[in-house]
Amino acid sequence: MNLDFSDDQKFLQEEAKKFLEKEQSVNRNRSVLEHDENIDIDLWNKIVGLGWTGIRIPEEYDGLGLGHLELCVIAEELGRYLAPVPFSSSVYLFTEAIINYADDSIKKEILPKLVSGEIVGTLAVAEELKAPSAENINLTFSEGKINGTKIAVPDAEIATHAIVVAKTDSGASLQLVDLSANGVNIEKQENIDESRGYFSITFKDVESKLIGDNSTGWELYEYIINQAAVLFGYEQIGGSQAALDMAISYAKERYAFGRQIGSFQAIKHKLADMYIALTLAKSNCYYAAWALSTNSSDLPSASATARVSATKAYQLCSKENIQTHGGNGFTWEYDCHMYYRRSKLLSLNIGSLSNWREKLVTSLEQSNIN
């Protein structure tokens, strides 16, 4: 029985933690939030330099050839330190899609450049102000070109390439697009966590390359987000832990009515509930990490379980961290709001809590637990 990371993986996590601490990642996040930027490019370049974007890329394509578990421990630290970088878009979604479904010539062209940082990727799905589904994708792919508009695409400004979910004659497909191509128009969309950028992308007769096949693109997309849900889950538990730690230390230093506010049971019980939610989420993430790293048939239910519990934990921890801080928590000056914003961004990037609950129950129906 070994539901734990290896010593090497723990070492990698410790190194990641030290690096993000030293680089003052949380302060960098504030700076991006407060300025007209959508990413901390210096931090991103350093992350590329450390090889993190190539963790899962095989050595034959210049990557480190490591597994998903190494990615999980990095994700937890990026979440803890609110790193204002496009790691989730480029690594959990774009890179994994290329590794899973691209043919060898595309892999040869793309993967080494993801390692070197020349290519940054993202995934474009939604088109309207509602959850995307196989039925409401209107962006079309025909005769080698895509036409249509995607909205709420994270990190599209820094991204050089995107995987675009497109409608075809026979269903849906995933299309690889070079975002510098003619006919691509990217526009910034204001959002409620300006430490990460959201964009609309309009494609007018833009050449694209098919990833996977021409009809089952929606299933491939579902599989990509099932995998990514585990990695998002790790970012979410990292953020939850940071928010809980902040609340604990404030509850110890702040006095009211002549005593530390952490001595009031109303605060203690709130913080205990945060710890409970986080512990459940963390344990579910461990199991999902195992399912992801072994490509287990349990992955759909395991990743949805991790995703639902991690989303609940981060939403609870980030909102109750503000509450524990009282009026200070509502100020721009305190960091509480940055976790609150990031918890929302991470909980929506690959679909909302209610949709993941639904995916979980559907996966239970399919695996027919009884």
Add this chain to the structure above:
Amino acid sequence: MDFKDTPEQAKFRKTCREWLENNAALKDASPSESTFANKDIIKEAKAWQKKKYDAGWAMLHWPKEYGGIGASPIERIIWGNEESKFDVPKGIFEIGLGMCGPVMMQYASDEQKERYLPPMAEGKEIWCQLFSEPSAGSDVAGLRSKAVQDGDKWIINGQKVWTSGAHFSDFGILVVRHDPNLEKHKGLTFFFVDMKSPGIEVKPIKQITGGSSFNEVYFTDVEIPDSQRLGEIGDGWKVAITTLMNERLAVGDADGCDVEDAFKWAKTQDSLGEPLLNNKAVRESIADWYCEANGLKNTKLRTMSALSKGDTPGPEASITKIVSAGKLQDIGNFGIDSMDMTGMLKSDNSDIKRFQNAWLGAPGLRIAGGTDEILRNIIAERVLGLPQDPRADKGVAYKDIPSGNS
């Protein structure tokens, strides 16, 4: 990461499994009531315990001289995993073996250990725990039962309550107040007592469920030899804490029904012409219960992983009872509500019975072995490091602490 046993663990599991297969029947695949439910449970439980004892399985982590085989924590878990797959009687020895045993092991003399531990492990003698009192529940150190020293013996007067199994126990562990002039925690002393001593009277308590697994225990001039004192005079609280720590491990998971039962029921139960499982609100609840149930299961696997490597597990296990008792109550409530206005009716249907029993029994689970509130305080103070509440009972003689019924 993997879920495999090491070669040694696999070998040990095989040994457990083979013995169990030769001595007990596997549980039915369909969850039904234990075949022991309607038999003389104490007789059956004693017979099963004796069988295990003779083969070394009864208290496998205990040293050989007291009937164990010196098993490691992970081996104990493996045995528990395997035994839980078999239909065997339970619910009789948990308090004695889980709480009284460790205290006797730590504080009794060698002669006493030789005398009491083997029959405890064998199931020949059953033990109970006499801590709570009518005015001392969560604040158990506020107890008032009196011990007065008289030569080489003590005279005990007072009342205990919520004593599981007192009506069939042979011995009990007991904490009482020897000096009300001392501070609350300093005036306590710990003993073990023969439950057949003159002056002990046991009265069952009828619970919400209609059943009676707890008792009131009255002490009237009960004599206990000083040799049955565990720890020094005034060390009663320290000794009691050892036991309470073990109690939280012993209470742990809530038996009854879980998300699988709710899921199965929702698939088949009709609701306005379609399966209940099509209802969005029901799907949302099932998703959340599934996350909680698996969160606990995976937390246990993490604890086992630490033990398996010889590490000390983290504090994660402290969340088990809070989460599982609340979930049990909600699932019972869901099952009953799913029958709409007929949910009040008792039925022969075993699923309906289970939901109703869970709903009636869960309030007890949220209280026993530390209330939800006390457990949250423990998590906050011991795990998260938050400060204690200012207290009205510190630095004051016990007799001067406000009690509301002076």
